[in-house]
Amino acid sequence: MLRVIGCLGERHDLGLLALAAGLCLLASLAAFALLARAAGATRRGPRLFWLGLAGAAFGEGAWATHFVGMLAYDPGLPLAFAPWPTLASLAVMVLAAGLGLGLRLGRGAWFGGVVIGLGAGGMHYLGMAALRLPGRLEFDPPLVAASLLAGMALGGAALLVAARPGRPARAVAAALLAGAVLAQHGTGMAAVTLLPDGGVALPGAVLDRNWLAVVVGGSTAAALLAGAAVVAVRARLRAAASQQAAARLRDLAEASFEGIAILAADLRIADSNRRLAEMLGQAATGLPLGALLVRNATPGAATVEALVAEARQRTVTALLATAAGPLPVELRAGLLETEAGPRLVLTLRDLRERLQAEARIEHLAHHDALTGLANRSLLAERLGQALAHARQQGGAVAMLCIDLRRFGPLTDALGQAGGDAVLQAVALRLLRCVQPTDTVARIGGDRFGILRAGAPQPQDATVLARQVLDALAQPLDLPGRAVVVAACIGIAVAPADGDAPDTLLRHAGFALHRAKGGAQPGWRFFEPAVDARMQARRGLELDLRRALEHCAPGFGDSNPPRTEFEVFYQPTLDLRSRALRGFEALVRWRHPERGLIAPADFIPLAEETGLILPLGAWVLRRACAEAAGWPETMTLAVNLSPAQFAGGGLVPMVAEALGMAGLPPERLELEITETAMLQETETTLGILRGLQELGVGIAMDDFGTGYSSLGYLRRFPFDRLKIDRSFIEDLGQREASDAIVRAILALCSSLGIAVTAEGVETVEQAGALERVLDGHGEMLVQGWLFGRPAPAAEIAATWFAPGEAAAPLAVG
Incomplete structure (x- = not known):
């Protein structure tokens, strides 16, 4: 250590040494400033550009530090420098600086500093090799090793400190990096002993030390000025871009339908858009958020801090204190990066119109x-x-x-x-x-x-x-x-x-x-x-129970012995093309004493007594089994009773019927009435969703006769609506009926729901439907005009082409 101090104090010009130290410190600061630009670049090209500038700035500065130090060295003999080793020392320093700073951008900060220290050592000893004087140089190996270790240790420490955020860390890192070069230079100079030798003459092709001083000073100043200019220009461009981006964000915020507030650390509103001021009825900036949110509807969020924390996870609701009274709002919070650091941003949406609309729909x-x-x-x-x-x-x-x-x-x-x-x-x-x-x-x-x-x-x-x-x-x-x-x-x-x-x-x-x-x-x-009617219904109920005893669950693909029930099928056709699309299954009861009993006389009784469950299961199994033998384009519609939605067994029962028959689920459509939706609405909706997941279509039957149909359309995505026959009877005769059917078609068209018209019995009704349908897409129709309900064998003979199961007949 004493030898190093003595070398610096006795053989060097201290003023030039101070200049060398200043150059090295400026080069380090410039390099870390350029490195920060490289770290902020998101694309590979700009990143490499800034990294190259940083390496060049520090390499040139460190090289200048070495040669200014050499100019400060006075051995008492004339000195000169060989050009090629001198230039090689510059190249080594620039490359080592670029590689070391590049490692700093990755995860090798300490190793990058070691590379820079080794590069500084290589630059120093190449520079010493370029030295030309009438004498010989001898090196002290321990001091040479010490010079290299000093450069590597301080270089590694410098880049480790530079990895920390903030300008103070950058300044300390620059001082350490400059110290690495200076320590290496000073120790390296102390390791040299100059032995005069009159027999050694100076070669002709050398760089005069005075000329080298001009080159070093000029190149260093040019490099530092160029780096500073580039940084300044880029900073100015970045500031302009930041201002433009801020202006665009402000314009977007002002155009928003939602109130937007940027919160300070104490949850006061630091900035806001015009919409928030309109909602509050006063300027929002500076107001405490806790005084504005008078109550919230989020369980567990009793304080404004808890509410904001919850709003960062999901949308929450609250009441906003305004000049006109409490205002229901939705809140959502997030982080916004600003020049002052990350800030909370709160968006507030006025819920009045939505709540009013929901109230109207509910009403x-x-x-x-x-x-x-x-x-x-x-x-x-x-x-x-x-x-x-x-x-x-x-x-x-x-x-x-x-x-x-x-x-x-x-x-x-x-x-x-x-x-x-x-x-x-x-x-x-x-x-x-x-x-x-x-x-x-x-x-x-x-x-x-x-x-x-x-x-x-x-x-x-x-x-x-x-x-x-x-x-x-x-x-x-x-x-x-x-x-x-x-x-x-x-x-x-x-x-x-x-x-x-x-x-x-x-x-x-x-x-x-x-x-x-x-x-x-x-x-x-x-x-x-x-009540005599009840007595008669009681007798009919007993007969119904007796008849259902023969409808065992295993039957369905054919009529079991003594079965009194039959499944009839009514065709459904396309209104325009008259092409057959499918059939609706309708149960009939052949009573041994009363003959054929109309469904209207026993279906309500079956629903009231719960007998609709075994009857409905039998009808579904039987209809699926018979429909499986139809052409693949034919669909099957089966009515469901409200009672079948109780108990939770409907979905498995439908799946079992489809599996037993081998009928694809997309060919089955289940029809429900509004009555089914009145009881345990949420349970019913869950069952309907389960049926849709099977791939089965869901239709609302007798649409328009109830008074909650629109409410159910809002809550469940029906695949089809069936217009009740009461709207078809006087179609073309009353404008009100035409308008109602037209409105239903428009509604279904906008919701993507298919439509079927029931009870079309006259040519006039069909013509009126075609006129009403104009421009509303496709409609299916069924009624006595197109075909009456008939057993499976009869509809097969009437509607299907002989020998071609997949070719249904069309009605012209």
Whole structure:
């Protein structure tokens, strides 16, 4: 160490040594600045460009440091330098600097510093080899090794420190890297002993030390100035690009429909867009977020900090305090990189319009569009709630079914608009008769219902029925005329007449039928003991049970012995081409004594008694087995009963029937009515989704006759809608029917749902359908005009070409 200090103090010009140290430090700072640019480049080309500049800047600076140090060295003899070793030392330093800094960009920071230290040693000793003087140089091996180790150790430490973020770390790293070059140079010079030798003459091709000083100084200044200029220009361009990007982001934020806020560390709004100020009714900048979010709807997020943390994971809802009152919003948070570091960005979406739209949809799904009363779905829901409360707390529940007498002829006389006005006026009269806790509903057509719970029964129901009849007996004031209507009322009281919603509604309907049989308006209570129809239905139920005993689960591919049921098939055709597309399966019952019984006489009974489950399973198995022998293009439609959705066995049953028959699931379409959706809606939707996952199509039958159909379209993606025959009967005769069918077609077209029209029985109806269909794509039709239901053997002979199972006949 003393030898090194003595060499520097006695043989060197300290002023030039200080200049050399300054050059090396500036070169190190420039190199790390350029290296930061290289690290920030995302593409290979710009990355290599900045890395090359960094290597050149440091290599040139370190080389200049060495030769300025050599100029500061005074051995007492004339000195000169050989050109090629001098240039080789520059090349070695530049290459070593570029390679070492490149390793720093990867994961070899320490090794990169070692490479730079070795390069500095190589540069130094190549420079010493370029030295020409009248004498000889002798080297001290231990000091030579020490010089190399000093350069490698300090170089490795420099690049390790440079790997840390921040400008202070970069400054320390630059000092260490300059120290590596200086330590190596000083120790290397101390390792040299100069022995004068008069016999050694200076060669002619050498670089004069004064000329070399000019070259070194000029090249170093040029390199550093060029590097600084490039960095400055690139920084300016980057700042301009950053400003343009910030301006674009600001424009995008101002054009957004959502409020956007950038939050400071204390969760105050540091910046925001115009939309947020509009939502708040005041400037947002500087406001604390905790004072704006007055309440949130996210469980577990009791504080604004917790709410923001939750909003970074998913969308959350909250109420925003505004000048006009609390505003429901959706929140989403994320991080934005800014010049000041990462900041939280909060987006707030105004939920008022969406909530209002959802409320309107919910209202339409549970209320009658014409009268504003509750529809059948909402009535069933509230009836279930009332019955559950009565079972727990005691008390009675009365269900009144109200039907207008001779409403059909009245509508014919007044027209459709007049009939609608009558229904609206009746709804208002009924509302005046009830208490706030009662529910008044339009069940369908001209039938209404009143639900009353908690009052003494049957006395209260009698009083209410009399009030309703008296109110409806008063003339209805319609525009331009007064109309008198009469009504009949059927009453069922729980728990005596049933404790299930469907049972109570059904029994009230039974009582209504008896009331309608009277000559005068009046009311009847449900009386099972004297109801002859119920007695007959009981006998029919026993016969139905007996007939179903022969429909064992194993049967389905052929008629088992003594089976009284048959499956008939009604064709479905394309309206335009009249090409056959498939068949709908319809069950028939050949009673041994009563003959052929219509489905309308035993299907409702089977549904009420639960016998629809074995009957429906048999029909499905039988229909699938017979359809498997049809042409591959033919589809099969099978009706499902609401009762089949209970118990969770429908999906496995359908899968089993398809598997036993070998029928592809895409050829099967299952039809449901709105009634199936009224009971346990979420459970029903889950079953329908399971059926769709099998590949089976789902159709809504009798579309348009219920009052919640649109609500179910919102909740489940039906594959097909079947327009009820009631809209087809007067098609082409009433503009209202044409408009309704046209609206259904437009709705289905926009939702991508196929359409089938039922009950087409005349050429005029088919022609009217073709006119209405114009521009709305494809429609399938079925009805007696195209073919009546028939057994499987008959439809095969009628519709399928002989000997060509895959070629169905077309009807022209």
